[in-house]
Amino acid sequence: MLRTALSVAVFFSLVIATTCFSQGLDDIRERGTMSFAMSGQYPPFNFVNENNQLAGFDVEICSEISRRLGVEPAPLSTAWDGIIAGLMADKYDLICGSMAITEERLKAIDFSNPYYRSGAQLFVEEGSSLESADELAGRKVGVTLGTTYEEWVRKNIPDAEVRTYKGVPEMILEVATGRLDGFITDRIVGSMAIDEKNAPIKMVGPLLYEERMGIALRQGSPELKAAINKALSAMQEDSTYREISMKWLKTDAR
DSSP states (O other): OOOOOOOOBHHHHHHHHTSOOOOSHHHHHHHTEEEEEEOSEETTTEEEOTTSBEESHHHHHHHHHHHHTTSEEEEEEOOGGGHHHHHHTTSSSEEEEEEEOOHHHHTTOEEOSOSEEEEEEEEEETTOOOOSGGGOTTSEEEEETTSHHHHHHHHHOTTSEEEEESSHHHHHHHHHTTSOSEEEEEHHHHHHHHHHHTOSEEEEEEEEEEEEEEEEEOSSOHHHHHHHHHHHHHHHHSSHHHHHHHHHHSSOOO
């Protein structure tokens, strides 16, 4: 039976962020908790709910993995543009915040097997003449700071005016008020956010590229990585993963 994932108050993240964590599986089990970081500004994957607690798909996935490893989950929020540095500085055990697996990131950190797949999508105001990302040269384009979307736009559309934000809700407001011509984010995140806010925004064009999201951990942790992959595989086989995915994303995103 699907357990309700643990949500923690945002103030708890400030306590966790000042603590250093050992990276081994044995250390985590001895401590009895597993901390995992996220931005807290990426609904429905991770966000702060009305009770000032972290909630969402990422929170429930890694909370369930924690329990299957025999420890308590400890989700926390931190700024996305410094999240990898925090992991490498031992401020938390994992990143479970919809981080795409890339060759560049694999030079510094390690990843679990993918726990969901999606891709980059362009969103524009309803009534906009824009039909694809090929038309973004000279336009004001929003992206979340420090994401692969920002990297892609700067590399592939060098003539675009790139503006960075903390999360999708801000970009929706900027497009709806005409301060942005469009924004690029995850297709699932963007489509669900505009539906929730009933915003006059639509997605246009095909996926710009596919992404595989993994749980990030420090390099040199083979036992921890194997345990995470084993737990994730078991969740996908026993219907737990599908229940969590349907609850938050309305689709099986594996």
